[in-house]
Amino acid sequence: MTVTREVALGEISDILLPNGKTLGETDIVRAMTVEAGTVRFVLEVADADAARALAPVEAEARRRLQALEGVETVRIVMTAPAGRPEPAKTSGEGAAPSLKVGRHPTAQAGPQPVPGVRHIIAIGSGKGGVGKSTVTSNLAVALAKAGRRVGVLDADIYGPSQPRMLGVSGRPASPDGQRIEPMHAHGVTMMSIGLMLKEGEAVVWRGPMLMGALQQLLQQVNWGELDVLLIDLPPGTGDVQLSLCQKAAVSGALIVSTPQDVALLDARRAIDMFNKLKTPVLGLIENMSTYVCPSCGHEAHLFGHGGVAAEAQALGLPFLGELPLQLDVRLAGDSGRPVALGDGPAAQAYARLAERMVQGGVA
Numbered sequence: 221m222t223v224t225r226e227v228a229l230g231e232i233s234d235i236l237l238p239n240g241k242t243l244g245e246t247d248i249v250r251a252m253t254v255e256a257g258t259v260r261f262v263l264e265v266a267d268a269d270a271a272r273a274l275a276p277v278e279a280e281a282r283r284r285l286q287a288l289e290g291v292e293t294v295r296i297v298m299t300a301p302a303g304r305p306e307p308a309k310t311s312g313e314g315a316a317p318s319l320k321v322g323r324h325p326t327a328q329a330g331p332q333p334v335p336g337v338r339h340i341i342a343i344g345s346g347k348g349g350v351g352k353s354t355v356t357s358n359l360a361v362a363l364a365k366a367g368r369r370v371g372v373l374d375a376d377i378y379g380p381s382q383p384r385m386l387g388v389s390g391r392p393a394s395p396d397g398q399r400i401e402p403m404h405a406h407g408v409t410m411m412s413i414g415l416m417l418k419e420g421e422a423v424v425w426r427g428p429m430l431m432g433a434l435q436q437l438l439q440q441v442n443w444g445e446l447d448v449l450l451i452d453l454p455p456g457t458g459d460v461q462l463s464l465c466q467k468a469a470v471s472g473a474l475i476v477s478t479p480q481d482v483a484l485l486d487a488r489r490a491i492d493m494f495n496k497l498k499t500p501v502l503g504l505i506e507n508m509s510t511y512v513c514p515s516c517g518h519e520a521h522l523f524g525h526g527g528v529a530a531e532a533q534a535l536g537l538p539f540l541g542e543l544p545l546q547l548d549v550r551l552a553g554d555s556g557r558p559v560a561l562g563d564g565p566a567a568q569a570y571a572r573l574a575e576r577m578v579q580g581g582v583a
């Protein structure tokens with residue numbers, strides 16, 4: 221028997237949830253696809269606690285689907301939507317927030333949605349220089365080309381590179397002195413901590429000041445209605461990652477790595493951190509995968525090849541795709557016009573990645 225989407229849905233529909241209803245009676249199974257022996261779907265849950273409570277349901281669904289003849293792999297991703305828009309505060313409601321970035325955070329109860337933003341996705345890496353910012357800007361452009369309303373928040377406090385990569389400069393305006401107007405480039409709404417700092421200013425914030433700055437960028441910027449907000453994190457597993465997952469209702473994280481063992485080792489640490497923070501890891505991306513010589517067309521694997529896919533398989537996480545190492549990618553990034561704006565092989569790889577995210581219901 222060929223396993224179809226209907227067969228797979230039928231197989232798991234009578235699994236009981238903690239609330240006494242069955243999976244079939246609730247509307248939390250999203251974006252199911254059955255393709256070449258792989259069943260993929262998203263379990264949309266309210267928050268991290270609900271995700272924890274559904275762990276046995278996920279395990280049972282995986283067990284049943286894996287037992288079906290012809291099914292080799294089952295990929296289930298749990299996501300928590302970032303919530304629906306709340307009306308923005310107008311002047312007169314409470315104290316006017318200061319526009320000086322880097323203040324102490326205001327008290328808040330748990331992770332907050334960003335008004336108007338459906339999904340918040342953190343883009344992380346264990347190691348610096350693996351192309352996390354390049355992936356963020358190109359993925360944003362590819363998602364915008366696919367018709368999604370996309371934002372980029374450059375939270376790489378120690379080396380903000382989105383202004384350069386997206387070709388944005390100048391200081392963001394605040395007509396009412398309370399809310400910050402984001403910048404726009406290539407169909408993407410963007411804001412970077414780099415735009416709020418004076419040129420050449422060194423950033424020495426730690427802990428609480430970082431939290432305050434992040435909170436401001438999330439809550440004080442007029443993001444408008446967005447399908448997805450991509451957050452370019454600093455590399456590693458530090459205060460910004462911690463603050464972000466504690467302060468914002470992050471739907472999930474994407475991990476960028478090169479195929480080298482040393483980068484993978486760091487990527488594993490980043491995954492471990494997101495697991496501890498109860499932020500679902502939506503998948504792994506291999507950057508700087510294949511190098512095609514622009515002169516002779518020879519294909520080489522400068523940093524190895526396939527390591528990230530193997531790691532994803534070992535960890536039971538989705539492998540979202542590989543992105544070529546290409547001179548054009550760097551030149552385009554340096555010129556402020558991401559390569560995804562074009563239609564060459566790198567742009568096509570980004571379009572596939574964007575498509576997978578849309579199909580997976582996370583963008």
Ligand SMILES: Nc1ncnc2c1ncn2[C@@H]1O[C@H](COP(=O)(O)OP(=O)(O)OP(=O)(O)O)[C@@H](O)[C@H]1O
Pocket residue numbers: 345347348349350351352353354355376379381454455507508509543544545546547548549550551553554
């Ligand atoms: N696939 C690629 N092909 C060619 N060059 C690339 C590719 N990906 C990234 N680069 C280049 O590598 C350099 C580092 O990339 P990027 O700044 O995106 O990395 P990062 O992981 O965000 O680094 P950081 O740790 O500094 O935040 C940049 O000059 C970028 O243009």
